[in-house]
Amino acid sequence: MKNYFWNMFANIKNGQLAKRAFVHQKRKRLCEAFLKILWTEGFILGYKISRDDPDSIKIFLKYVSGKPAINTIKLISKPGRRIHYSIKQIWKIDSNEVFIIFSTSKGLKTIKDCKKLNIGGEAFILIN
Structure with a gap:
C-alpha cells in the first residue's frame, strides 16, 4: 500500500x-x-x-x-517495523530541533500539529 x-x-x-x-x-x-x-x-x-x-x-x-533544503530524510517507521508514538512520547521530543511527520487518525500531521491537537500516531519520517 x-x-x-x-x-x-x-x-x-x-x-x-x-x-x-x-x-x-x-x-x-x-x-x-x-x-x-x-x-x-x-x-x-x-x-x-x-x-x-x-x-x-x-x-x-x-x-x-x-x-x-532537505539534508537528510530518515524513514522511522518501515514496512517490516512500525513505530508508534503516544502523546506522552511526542511531548518528550524537542520540536525545535527535529521535524517529524506522523500518520494520525486525522491524517498526516507534523510534530507541532500533534502537540497542538494532543494526538499520537505512527512516525513516518525525520527531516533535517
Missing part, C-alpha cells in the same frame, strides 16, 4: 543529490498530503499535477545557496 510513499522519499533524496530542479512521482493521495506538508514547511518549492499524465506529480526541489 505505501510503496509509492517510500519511492517518493527515494526520488526526492536522489533528485537532490543529483541537483535536479524537479522529479516526477506517481500521484497518490498520501503522497499529495505529504507534499503539502513539505511545501508549507518550506522544504520544496512546490508541486503540480502533470497535464500530459494526470496520474503523475511534478515535484519542484528547493536549494538554499546551492545546497539542498
